[in-house]
Amino acid sequence: xxxxxxxxxxxxxxxxxxxxxxxxxxxxxxxxxxxxxxxxxxxxxxxxxxxxxxxxxxxxxxxxxxxxxxxxxxxxxxxxxxxxxxxxxxxxxxxxxxxxxxxxxxxxxxxxxxxxxxxxxxxxxxxxxxxxxxxxxxxxxxxxxxxxxxxxxxxxxxxxxxxxxxxxxxxxxx
Numbered sequence: 001x002x003x004x005x006x007x008x009x010x011x012x013x014x015x016x017x018x019x020x021x022x023x024x025x026x027x028x029x030x031x032x033x034x035x036x037x038x039x040x041x042x043x044x045x046x047x048x049x050x051x052x053x054x055x056x057x058x059x060x061x062x063x064x065x066x067x068x069x070x071x072x073x074x075x076x077x078x079x080x081x082x083x084x085x086x087x088x089x090x091x092x093x094x095x096x097x098x099x100x101x102x103x104x105x106x107x108x109x110x111x112x113x114x115x116x117x118x119x120x121x122x123x124x125x126x127x128x129x130x131x132x133x134x135x136x137x138x139x140x141x142x143x144x145x146x147x148x149x150x151x152x153x154x155x156x157x158x159x160x161x162x163x164x165x166x167x168x169x170x171x172x173x174x
Contacts, residue, residue, distance in 0.1 A: 010069060053080060073171075075171065133158060
């Protein structure tokens with residue numbers, strides 16, 4: 001859901017359409033949870049913070065004047081997660097929790113879903129170049145030969161695609 005679609009859903013929700021809020025929740029629950037979890041590395045606490053975010057969104061949806069409501073929501077998730085992290089006892093080091101070094105299946109699946117969703121937002125040619133480079137571990141020269149594109153074009157498209165993925169995964173426009 002891009003910013004424009006999200007604004008439309010928020011407007012519908014403000015007008016009383018409860019299904020619009022459900023759609024917002026379904027679309028954003030995984031990326032919001034992932035942001036929170038990657039800060040806290042505590043599933044239960046991450047779920048609590050996520051619930052708090054969606055309750056706040058329900059009670060007070062973001063203003064329609066906000067240009068990037070996705071970024072606004074992700075920033076709220078980040079801020080609340082950091083606040084929660086500060087409240088964790090100093091005597092309880094995060095390393096003793098074990099999860100960052102041994103990620104749960106839920107964490108691995110949510111991370112993969114985030115990446116897959118972000119990749120879908122790339123142009124097909126860029127997605128292919130990124131996939132060949134990262135998943136197939138091909139050299140840029142090999143990719144250039146396979147796609148019949150100049151090496152400089154392949155490098156440029158790869159860098160642009162990686163930048164786009166960073167933007168999407170950090171809560172920017174999708």
